[in-house]
Amino acid sequence: MRRDSDRLRFEIEARDGGARAGVLYTAHGEVRTPAFIPLATKGTVRGLESEEVAGLGYELILGNTYHLFVSPGPDRIADADGLHEFMGWKRSLITDSGGFQVFSLAHGGVADEVKGSGRPGGDQGSVVSIGEEGVRFRSYKDGSSLFISPEVSMEVQAKLGSDIALAFDECTPYHADREYTAKSTERTHRWLERCLKWHGENGPERQAVFGIVQGGVHEDLRRESAQAVSEAGVDGLAIGGTLGRNKEEMREVLAFTAPLLPEEAPKHLLGIGEVDDLLAGIALGLDVFDCAVPTRLARHGVALVPDPGNRFRLDLRRAGWVGSRDSIVEGCPCAACKYHDRDYLSYLSRAEELTAVRLLCIHNLTYMHELTTHARTAITSGSFHSYTRRVLDGEAPWTTA
């Protein structure tokens, strides 16, 4: 681990049990943690302008290297002086390595697969070969042959100019056996060395690098990985790969993995962002969480609500909302809840109007931001445990601060 480099500084301001409230200082400003990170997959948070995402309170978003690599390509973004300028985002930006998407092509399935619910993979995607050097795959855009290696990933991320780059790793799926996972994790460590070497020689001065801890559901592999990544000289650590088949297993894997990470490091949990999972992660001392779920749910007419019995979800496309004058969530400060009722939002969503996708995106991102902001306040005041309990009991995040 590098500490307090010019690239990145992380200050822990308060602790409450395992949870902590901190501030990440990047080349583009401050990020208060714990923080949820919205995805700007292809250079935009779906349906929202960059200014609006900042207006919702977000200080950090994530761009997908794989998608941006395929289109519009790193050189075009570099010509625009990087992804910040390209998309008009003035605050902090993290990019992933491209590994997750590439390997989900190879292993079949995407996020569900990593979480164990997909079917075993094979060659369903368009990955041509995986080797020590890197991964060759076909562009989903035009079928052309593309290659990603640790060096290519870092070079692309250098061109994107993110504040935090993630090292190139193999994201191991649930169905991978122990032997495959062990070998893959070791290769990920070798790839991390190559990433850091390339970055040290060629990377942007103010770009930080996070290493990714792999090891699947195996405690000893996670331990080895946490140690290897910590010793590699990274600016922060992320937990990647499969966390098990279900929530119980995920909690178990996180419970033994999180404490293996260096205490003072900023810690990123990759791809996890459901309300209860996020609170569990915060309790374990994890700081930032990116996830496609809140915006993906919005596209399918689902709003986040304080209803633990329904996984905190309200399906506006199902029947039953005709005539409902209730807002999605009483007291929610978002535009969807301030100006509209369930009747209208349900109609719009079933009619597949863009306005519905957008309003639900705004609601779900507001909900996640409120959740982490009030978690932060609770940590600061030493009431994180009771805050968590109340949210899990069905109170809205903003009523329990």
Added chain:
Amino acid sequence: MRRDSDRLRFEIEARDGGARAGVLYTAHGEVRTPAFIPLATKGTVRGLESEEVAGLGYELILGNTYHLFVSPGPDRIADADGLHEFMGWKRSLITDSGGFQVFSLAHGGVADEVKGSGRPGGDQGSVVSIGEEGVRFRSYKDGSSLFISPEVSMEVQAKLGSDIALAFDECTPYHADREYTAKSTERTHRWLERCLKWHGENGPERQAVFGIVQGGVHEDLRRESAQAVSEAGVDGLAIGGTLGRNKEEMREVLAFTAPLLPEEAPKHLLGIGEVDDLLAGIALGLDVFDCAVPTRLARHGVALVPDPGNRFRLDLRRAGWVGSRDSIVEGCPCAACKYHDRDYLSYLSRAEELTAVRLLCIHNLTYMHELTTHARTAITSGSFHSYTRRVLDGEAPWTTA
């Protein structure tokens, strides 16, 4: 014509040649004219919240009775206290009669057909029968049989609670011959009487009714229609039906039709909203203009620009914008132009991202609002002719006020 009823008052504040600057006072406030009217087809301006449309400066939008009749249905909207409340729109609202969409089903084609560029129709749509009583058609949503008559149209519009309702008419297409057009126009007049009778007995007190002048491209029929509609006791007049095969014919038909309308009436030109056509309509004393084109173009990646040689259009999806650091239009006050360049907007639009549709909608609606706002200023200062010339020569609306 009714004059200065409780329903609607129209004051002409300034004249410049045939053009005039006025204010429409509806039950929901003032509408400064000349005005472009964005379409909230299905209860939302595609991709924009109602608050945002107001924020762009618009004081009047149009809801489509046909679409809202099919889904979510007038009773559901009435239960929400009308379309204003349903969609959260606090300013003035006009609804069309449903006739345009129903007849474009019957006559084949839609807007292009009315403008003469479509092919002759027949039974391509799902209209089952057209008769003196009304029109029977099949719902595009679930195939159920629906019926619209003058009384049904007015009843639906009463339930929508718009400030201005349009009388139910047959929108005659270009390919209709003189005899059909003459008979259809006479029927439209009988339908107008039925509309006004129903409305007088059952309509909302503060809802105004505009009658529609038909007659196709035939001067004598337009004259008869203008007289019949004027004498029927309407609150304003709209020009509907085909205006010819091309822009030249449209200008000719408008040139003889517009002067047939009562001087003091608010005058609505239906379905026309290209930059040059709108200026031509304003010069002829027309006051409000609704049109799907600006928002439809946005969905296809086309932005409005001061380029008369290209019909004021810039196609962001065509090649050639890679690396362009120019905004769509220099000096345009919209969010798309303020924060983004052609390079990014072109990429987003080709990637079919919702954010692109939305940003281009905002740009195109800003452009149309600037066009009419500055036209109004020019009329007030007696410089409308030179304003028009400069816009047609390629100056941006806001640089020529």
